[in-house]
Amino acid sequence: MDKIIIDGMSFTLPLFIMAIGGICCERSGITNLAVEGLSGMGAFAGALAAYIAVKQLGLGYAQAHVAALLFSMVGGMLLAMVHALMCIRFKANQVVSGVVINLLSQALTIFLVKTINSTVFGRPSDQIDLEVSTRFTVPGISSIPVIGAFFRNVYPFEVFIILVSVVVWYLLYRTGFGLHLRASGDNPHALDAAGVNVSVVRFKACVLSGALCGIGGICFAYSISAQFSSDYYVGYGYLAIAALIFGNWNFMPTLAACLIFGFSRSLGYQAVQWAQLPSAWSDLIMILPYAMTLLLLVFFSKTNHAPRALGVIYDKSER
Numbered sequence: 001m002d003k004i005i006i007d008g009m010s011f012t013l014p015l016f017i018m019a020i021g022g023i024c025c026e027r028s029g030i031t032n033l034a035v036e037g038l039s040g041m042g043a044f045a046g047a048l049a050a051y052i053a054v055k056q057l058g059l060g061y062a063q064a065h066v067a068a069l070l071f072s073m074v075g076g077m078l079l080a081m082v083h084a085l086m087c088i089r090f091k092a093n094q095v096v097s098g099v100v101i102n103l104l105s106q107a108l109t110i111f112l113v114k115t116i117n118s119t120v121f122g123r124p125s126d127q128i129d130l131e132v133s134t135r136f137t138v139p140g141i142s143s144i145p146v147i148g149a150f151f152r153n154v155y156p157f158e159v160f161i162i163l164v165s166v167v168v169w170y171l172l173y174r175t176g177f178g179l180h181l182r183a184s185g186d187n188p189h190a191l192d193a194a195g196v197n198v199s200v201v202r203f204k205a206c207v208l209s210g211a212l213c214g215i216g217g218i219c220f221a222y223s224i225s226a227q228f229s230s231d232y233y234v235g236y237g238y239l240a241i242a243a244l245i246f247g248n249w250n251f252m253p254t255l256a257a258c259l260i261f262g263f264s265r266s267l268g269y270q271a272v273q274w275a276q277l278p279s280a281w282s283d284l285i286m287i288l289p290y291a292m293t294l295l296l297l298v299f300f301s302k303t304n305h306a307p308r309a310l311g312v313i314y315d316k317s318e319r
Contacts, residue, residue, distance in 0.1 A: 002152065015216065015262065016161065017164060018213050021213040030084070031095055033099055034101035035240050035241055036102050036105070037104065037105030038076045038079055039220070040106060042211075043075075051129065072215055073211040079104075081203075088199050113127065113229075137152045138151035161219065180201045181205050186308050187309065257296065264288045
């Protein structure tokens with residue numbers, strides 16, 4: 001049981017921060033199917049920064065981890081700006097833009113990894129190796145049965161994700177910017193009538209989404225494979241989108257959906273080990289979160305209420 005909780009949380013929290021990124025963007029009225037591409041670009045930038053910090057600059061693990069988190073946000077933000085420009089400045093179809101961003105991210109990271117490895121580091125490879133992330137255990141509370149597992153073998157990034165989530169929640173629901181962001185997705189014309197530039201609000205929301213997705217991407221790289229590869233995060237962005245939809249674009253229900261996905265994945269892996277099944281069954285277990293997506297879709301799709309202006313290109317002249 002402890003193993004299920006530990007592995008489940010290490011998958012749930014990166015998925016949750018990516019879903020929060022999607023919430024921030026979509027609550028402003030911009031459809032964000034680019035979550036996966038943003039997380040991939042963020043993971044690439046963070047992994048490259050960590051590799052340079054350790055191998056080239058000789059920095060320690062802690063400094064490399066901080067560099068990875070910072071540059072993952074920068075990488076996600078830069079690609080998010082492309083999505084924002086396409087949707088806001090050029091009024092492109094937001095769904096198509098998101099899909100193209102995903103394809104662009106995967107192709108671009110493959111090219112960049114291979115090119116940088118061969119020309120800069122002199123080793124032909126399509127991966128960026130990372131140092132194995134250390135874990136820590138909280139004394140005392142970790143000895144409590146079942147509950148203690150949540151405080152045992154914790155990745156440092158899990159604490160960072162929780163802190164960032166609290167900050168973003170406060171920003172979204174307790175500040176003027178958050179009020180403007182939510183109004184932009186529900187009634188942009190009223191926001192414009194109040195003298196607030198809707199395009200600027202949506203642009204900032206999209207860039208914030210890129211930063212959060214980038215954090216999720218690099219955290220998956222550290223927890224799942226201890227390396228960056230352009231194919232390791234395939235599908236996780238869409239799980240994050242499913243989670244925020246099931247969560248009605250709210251934080252706590254979205255977290256609940258992420259927990260379901262995370263624990264179904266870790267439970268499946270443990271079931272394979274308990275039953276001593278062939279290793280090929282572990283690959284089959286990968287479909288469990290997606291099967292849960294279909295199941296949740298059956299029960300909750302009718303109760304979802306998206307922001308009223310989600311996906312609607314804002315035209316000031318229609319006010």
